[in-house]
Amino acid sequence: MRWVKDDIQTYKKGKEYFDTVIVPVIPFHLSQDAELDKSTSLSEVMNILAHEIEKELSGRVLLIPGYHYIKQSDKEEEVKRINSWVEDIQKQPFNHIFFLTFDPSWKKYERELEGNLLWLPGIQSDNIHSDEMHSMIRNQVAQIGELIRSYW
Amino acid sequence: MSEEKQQVSRRQFLNYTLTGVGGFMAAGLLISPIRMAIDPVLKPSSVGDYANVGLAVEDITTEPTRVDWKIDQVDGWYESEVSKAAWVFKNEDDEIMALSPTCTHLGCVVSWEGSEKYPNEFFCPCHDGRYYKDGTNIEGTPPTRPLDRFEHKVENGMLYLGNAQERGGA
Structure with missing residues (x-):
């Protein structure tokens, strides 16, 4: 289910069926011109990926709004902030929290995160709508889905 | 001009009007069956929502x-x-x-x-x-x-x- 009213109403009716939260973790910046193309494209792909995973497993997974942060910010601080999100999420009986990210700098702080970090190598493409991109994303979704299911 | 106009008699006037109104009514009655008969022809050959x-x-x-x-x-x-x-x-x-x-x-x-x-x-x-x-x-x-x-x-x-x-x- 997604963070929209209709989905949340379904979620509220069947809370006992939902035990997994997916948090897309997406950097933001406007300061480095050279990086803008790459950052926005990765952010787009992450959103598509997260939605597709949610579609595949919608009856057990809640996709919450993305966690955005300034790219060059201090990760120690970000870890604290993201863990405060987890604290709020766990006011509900969720057993599994997955952070999805393309940013490798989180890897170093993985152990301090109160959830599973799924770092994925960034998928780059000139055209996000190409057939090639579609099959690549579909492939990724299938594999990530399998990984998530292995935790259930 | 005004003399020619007076040549339309009461009888003629009523005839014209009745034919006109009658024609409209007939057209109104006929339009639905005609529309139904030719409707399939108007549909695009692609299969609609399929x-x-x-x-x-x-x-x-x-x-x-x-x-x-x-x-x-x-x-x-x-x-x-x-x-x-x-x-x-x-x-x-x-x-x-x-x-x-x-x-x-x-x-x-x-x-x-x-x-x-x-x-x-x-x-x-x-x-x-x-x-x-x-x-x-x-x-x-x-x-x-x-x-x-x-x-x-x-x-x-x-x-x-x-x-x-x-x-x-x-």
Whole structure:
């Protein structure tokens, strides 16, 4: 289910069926011109990926709004902030929290995160709508889905 | 000019008016049957809401295969391409079945023989929902009704799928 009213109403009716939260973790910046193309494209792909995973497993997974942060910010601080999100999420009986990210700098702080970090190598493409991109994303979704299911 | 005008007598005037009004009434009565008769001609040759899913009918076997296609959908604020999917196969009566992969429990995506434990069934990975091959939900698993079935059409040997129809619960 997604963070929209209709989905949340379904979620509220069947809370006992939902035990997994997916948090897309997406950097933001406007300061480095050279990086803008790459950052926005990765952010787009992450959103598509997260939605597709949610579609595949919608009856057990809640996709919450993305966690955005300034790219060059201090990760120690970000870890604290993201863990405060987890604290709020766990006011509900969720057993599994997955952070999805393309940013490798989180890897170093993985152990301090109160959830599973799924770092994925960034998928780059000139055209996000190409057939090639579609099959690549579909492939990724299938594999990530399998990984998530292995935790259930 | 004014003299010519006076040449229209009362009788003539009434005749003209009545013919005019009568003509309108006749046209009004005739328009619906005529419209009905020629309507099919006006319809575009493409099959309305049906979409070509890129599968030749001769390639459909008794083994469910997943087909994916896209449709344009305007949904409130968004105009978008929506991807759709179906499990297509021929049943014992050689009839084409196209089942929606959306679990009727909470909407996860089911797959044919998705679990090794349950061969010859559709399986939902979220809460172990199961369906027989014809899409009927198996009692004792979370889903409460069968998988929706797509309307289908065959044109030039290609399979066209329309809307998914809900079916009664088991």
